[in-house]
Every structure is written in C-alpha cells, then in structure tokens.
C-alpha cells in the first residue's frame with residue numbers, strides 16, 4: 188500500500204468503482220491481481236492505479252489512454268491468431284511488476300496523471316471499426332490494471348463483430364481472467380520473463396507459478412495463448428533457464444503452444460548490452476530440442492525463425508517480414524501438403540477450429 192496525493196476528483200471520468208475488492212476492517216483489499224494489496228483510507232495500491240476512497244476501492248485509469256495505435260496482430264506478437272489483421276491497441280499507465288528493463292517504461296513507470304485523454308469503451312470500438320481494424324488489443328502497459336475498461340471494451344467489440352486480445356504479464360487473479368473470457372477475450376500473449384528466481388528478484392516479489400496457472404486456465408476458458416520471453420543478457424539467457432522455460436511450456440500447455448523469443452534493448456534502469464543473435468539462437472534451439480513445434484525469433488529482422496513451418500513435413504507455411512504477414516498457405520487449419528493440423532485461429536470462423544486444434548494436441552501430448 189502506498190499513500191499518495193489525491194489529485195483526481197471523485198467525478199473525474201477516469202475514477203470508476205473497482206470491480207474486485209473486499210472490505211477488511213477499515214481497509215480495502217484489491218482483488219484484481221495477485222499482489223492483493225491492502226489499502227488504508229487514501230492509500231494507493233502497489234501499481235498506483237487503485238485507491239481506497241472512503242472505504243471503497245476505485246480505479247484511477249478507467250478510459251485513461253496513454254497510447255493508441257492500429258497495429259498488425261503480428262506486433263503483439265500473436266502469430267497463430269487471425270494473421271494479417273489489425274487491432275486497435277490502447278495502453279494506459281503504470282504496472283504491477285517492477286522489471287528494471289521495461290521496454291515501455293515511459294508509460295509503465297509513471298503513475299496515472301491527473302489529466303489526459305479519456306476514451307470511452309463505445310468510442311474506442313467505433314474508432315476501431317472506422318479505422319478498418321478487425322479487433323482490439325489492450326497492451327503497451329499491463330492491461331490487467333485496466334480490467335474494468337477492458338471488460339466494457341470487449342463487450343462492445345463483440346457486439347460489432349470484432350475480436351479482443353490482451354498482451355499481459357499474466358498476473359491477474361483467476362476471477363479476473365474468467366470475467367475477461369466471459370466479456371469476449373479471444374487471445375492473449377503472456378510474457379514469461381524467466382525462471383522463478385529471476386522473476387521474483389527482478390520483477391519484485393512476483394510468484395511465477397500464478398502466471399503458469401493463469402496460462403492453463405486461459406486455455407481451459409478457450410482463450411488462444413501464445414508466450415513471449417524477452418531474452419536479456421545475464422538475466423534469463425543461460426541454457427539452463429531457457430531449457431527450463433521450454434520444458435515448462437511443454438508440460439503445462441503442450442508442444443503446440445507458440446513461444447516467441449525476442450531481443451531486448453537497454454532501457455530504463457537496465458543497461459546490459461542488447462541481446463546478441465547467439466543468445467536468441469540458443470533460445471530457439473532450446474525450444475526446438477525440447478519439442479516445441481512453433482518457436483519464433485523476434486526483433487531480429489530477416490531471421491528465418493519468424494516464419495511458420497509444418498511440424499510434420501517441414502514445409503514453409505507462413506512467411507512474415509518484420510511485423511507483417513507476407514503470405515499464408517494454411518487452409519482450414521491444415522498444411523496443404525501433408526494435411527497436418529496447425530494449431531491456431533487462422534480464419535474468422537476460427538473459434539470452432541481452435542477447439543478442434545486443442546483436442547488434437549491434447550490427445551497427442
């Protein structure tokens with residue numbers, strides 16, 4: 188719990204009753220993420236986006252948009268979900284992790300400002316439709332902090348036939364994940380930052396098992412899940428850590444789960460040199476030798492491991508360049524040459540396809 192100067196009046200558009208909370212004597216517990224902060228009157232949570240006002244918890248960032256962009260879905264990265272489409276992406280402020288290398292630190296390390304742009308959920312979805320986007324994404328900073336706004340956006344987006352995605356550290360409470368799934372969350376990319384020790388140490392007392400548990404729950408809720416590891420020299424680039432992550436993906440989620448290993452650049456408080464190509468290729472090898480079918484190298488333009496290959500016959504199925512889809516040969520979720528099922532949601536009517544995919548990989552793992 189942090190005490191903070193309250194600058195936002197109660198009737199400011201960003202101030203909204205927090206959905207997941209419980210009274211604990213004269214304090215309030217936030218039940219949005221696994222930090223479960225206990226806030227005294229006037230106090231702020233660890234993330235500084237929630238505040239106890241008169242014994243009730245409020246979010247201070249409902250509709251507070253720090254960044255807005257129509258992104259290719261490949262940028263999330265989500266490679267096995269509606270390739271070639273665009274999603275209107277919004278970020279807000281702050282984070283519930285303390286990673287010193289944050290690549291979006293300009294917004295994630297800042298508490299919410301007292302003023303800024305307010306975007307209502309219906310307005311956001313209308314913008315997405317007008318910009319020709321097929322979906323929405325809540326990203327850039329940790330989207331769990333924008334739970335209430337995300338739920339309203341997802342419901343509105345579903346009514347307009349759009350898909351919904353999250354790019355997250357996966358530290359929400361399970362009940363929040365269930366609410367997101369009910370509201371229409373279709374796909375998420377979860378950041379796997381390292382093994383238990385590195386995550387606890389660098390991200391400030393985070394229990395990595397909760398993240399894995401949420402990934403499993405998301406799969407059971409029918410949410411398409413891909414994982415990303417930002418490979419950082421000296422933090423998570425050893426053979427031991429990379430093989431450990433790959434094995435855990437196989438065990439917890441199955442070999443079909445896409446794993447993106449991406450290059451880091453020095454940012455904020457962390458000044459180790461950028462990830463060398465050799466470290467990314469070590470991660471790629473660790474994933475493939477452990478048995479993962481889809482391992483992708485990111486932030487290294489032109490690398491052949493940005494493409495998708497059939498795990499059975501090795502055919503080149505999806506060609507990408509940077510953040511763009513160049514071409515996909517996948518038809519009806521199958522390799523056109525050997526007819527193997529390719530995990531993912533490749534076409535708009537993909538909900539049905541995804542379920543069949545999961546049944547296939549579950550029985551084969």
Ligand code: SF4
Pocket residue numbers: 217218219220221222223224231232233234235236237283332
């Ligand atoms: S969202 Fe998480 S970090 Fe923020 S106040 Fe709630 S429990 Fe604490």
